[in-house]
Amino acid sequence: MVTNGKDFVKEVTPRDEDFSQWYLDLVLKTEMMDYAPVRGCMAIRPYGYAIWENIQQLLDKRIKATGHKNAYFPLFIPESLLQKEADHVEGFAPEVALVTHGGDEKLTERLVVRPTSEAIICSMYARWIQSYRDLPLLINQWCNVVRWEKSTRPFLRTSEFLWQEGHTVHSTEEEAEEEALKMLGVYKEFAETELAIPVISGLKTESEKFAGALRTYTIEALMADGRALQAGTSHNLGQHFSRVFDIQFLDKDKQLKYAWQTSWGVSSRLIGAIIMVHGDDRGLKLPPRVAPVQVVVVPIITKKQRKEVLERVREFADEFSGEIRIEVDDREEYSAGWKFNEWEMKGVPLRLEVGPRDLSQGGVTAVRRDTGEKFFINEKELPKRLPALLDDIQSNLFKQALEFREKNTYSVDDYEKFKDIVQEKRGFILSPWCGDPGCEEGIKNDTKATIRCIPFAAEPSEDALCLFCGQKNSKPVYFARAY
RNA sequence: CGGGGCGUAGCGCAGUUUGGCAGCGCGCUUGGUUCGGGACCAAGAGGCCGCGGGUUCAAAUCCCGCCGCUCCGACCA
CATH class of the missing domain: 3.40.50.800 (Anticodon-binding domain)
Structure with missing residues (x-):
């Protein structure tokens, strides 16, 4: 901590002096969280948890209003279940926590502490679904998950975190796609209305998509230091999981078919977003809709x-x-x-x-x-x-955040200029990309900026030349340094 | 996982170089006076000096190992 003489809040490092330290000072001094004795884990204290409860309440209402019901699935997943979907296991294997013993006795099969629940939920769904009449199946769960992360930060990336994960099953591809997009829309509306955080939405690139998904959609927010934060994702899982978990149903046409699935989630990371979007040198600025004390x-x-x-x-x-x-x-x-x-x-x-x-x-x-x-x-x-007044504060916070994002969103087609902006100003940069993962990778290696999303409106145009390789007919996509 | 920094009272730190009584400010407790932007007086309490080994008559201090936090990278939905 640095003492900043004449300023009002003595406990908090000025934001522009050291953004990371400012953030850490805040979450500790405002008693939102405290470090726990387990690496990368935190206790969420009442003031922080109250924000989460407000998020839960406001989002749960929307999840239910769109026809979903809450349920609960086990924390433990037999290792063999997680390993069924090839991309899924590859994506999560390095960061799963394993239970090997019950008491002193070695388990016959190791148990994975859920990093996400596709595997365990799909194994149940296979038993519950026989007919097209069982579909769509629209279930959500609020729970904790564990990912053994290499580097952690309070709320933004912790070994254990809180979230909701929706898991739905549909009889057609179109319906699953519609669901994935619908829930992304719910997230966007929720973030903007309740958290006063403007987000851009769109499609993730192949390299950034969920391990096991057909497609991943995302909402991305811009933090006050110019870095982007993925605030929520919605996945069209296609038939990847239904095929390996054998989720089949007899359709109207008497054909046995594999089901189409989605999953979508937002986490306690949103609390970090609220802090980093709205806060200032004096501390937090909580949107009235989620503030524990209004x-x-x-x-x-x-x-x-x-x-x-x-x-x-x-x-x-x-x-x-x-x-x-x-x-x-x-x-x-x-x-x-x-x-x-x-x-x-x-x-x-x-x-x-x-x-x-x-x-x-x-x-x-x-x-x-x-x-x-x-x-x-x-x-x-x-x-x-x-x-x-509370309504006015809520909308003013959104307005300020939106103005900040607009001021810090650049449209650039020259790579040198792109590098300068990433280096000096950060923010979102809308630049043409040809679609080649190699170019995406190259830009990341050069600048540390990643493609945050391909906006829905993005259309290729003749004169849009890929930032990296110069190919024609490229699409404008959002780049940023991300958390 | 690699490189740097840090770990001493609840918080911020000094003390470590050169081994010799564990300190300062804030906070905390009690009593009193105060209260329109971090009030004041008085008396107090509070420590496995991150953990474990080692060297030594003696270790916060020297040596070895480990853990945690943090920054930068790698990794990561």
Whole structure:
């Protein structure tokens, strides 16, 4: 940590000085997480977990609204099941945790701690599906998964993380494709509406797609340091898994057919995205829709009016606690100024100050976390103003993030210029690519930038020359340095 | 997995070079005075110096091994 003299938040390294350190300072000081005694693992503390609960609640609603039901599958997967799909095992083998013993007894077959649940779920689906009447099968699960990662970062990449994974089965290829795209759309709408994070969506390249998928779709967000973060993926699995797990159904035409599948997921990584998209030198800036505390009330306690002020803020909280996540910080061992900084660091969208002056004027002093704006609100207007202000903060955060992304998205067809931007400014770079994995690889080796996605609208054009090889009829795709 | 940095009280650090009582600031506890942007006074509590070996009369300090965090790379949906 670096002490930054005159600034308000002493605990946090300035963002532009050292982005990584700023991020680490924040997740620790705001008590979102703490390191656990297992390498790469963390405890998610109540303040961080509350954000996850809000994400779960808001996304779960959407998953159910699109016809999916929740279920739960085992943490352990027999090793032989994981090994059935060739690409899948190749993709995950290096990072699976294995259970070899039960007590002192060696297991006859080793168990994999799920890195994702395709294998175990497909093995169950094979038993549940016989007829086209059993389809579509639309199931989601909220769970933890384990991937033994080489390098980890709180929330962004940890050995164990929380997520939801949807696993659906369909009778036709078209229907599976439609499902994969539909859920990508749900993710995009969710990220933008609830997390105030603008995302670009599109198709992953062959080298970046999910191990075992036919196609992978993705939403990608831009962090404040100009690096991209994959925020959610949706896979069209084709018949890859149904063939090896033998998920067959008798169709209307009396033919026995292999089913078509999808899977899709977002993880607790989204919490990292919220931090890195919205945060500033003072700390977090949480979008009201997912903020554990939307409004904090800080009483200004004075010797003379201590009782009146405390009574007022307490009834005040009761008044709004039904519709707003409101918290009264009436701890008397901390000064008002200390609390201001503390709650700003924790990213609470709106602060209300109630002191003798406010009481005499019949209202409260409000301060927005997003703009720092300070203003008086008359008591009578509060029921209307508070929800309206939270909505306004929510949309303003989205607007700021969108402006930042637009400012940091470049359209470039010259490789030298491309290299300069990757080096100096980062951000998204829309550049033509011929589709050859060799060119993708070459650009990655030169610049560390990867193709984040091929946007849906991308059309090849005659005069678009591949950034790397110069071939005509290339498509504009998004490049970035990524987390 | 390769290279660098770090690990001493809850947090930030000094002490390690040259072995000899484990310290400072913040925080914490208690009492009191305060409170509109990190208040003040007084009295206190708090340590397997990351872990395990070794050298030594004596190790936070020297040697060996390991673990963890972190940065850069490799790897990675």
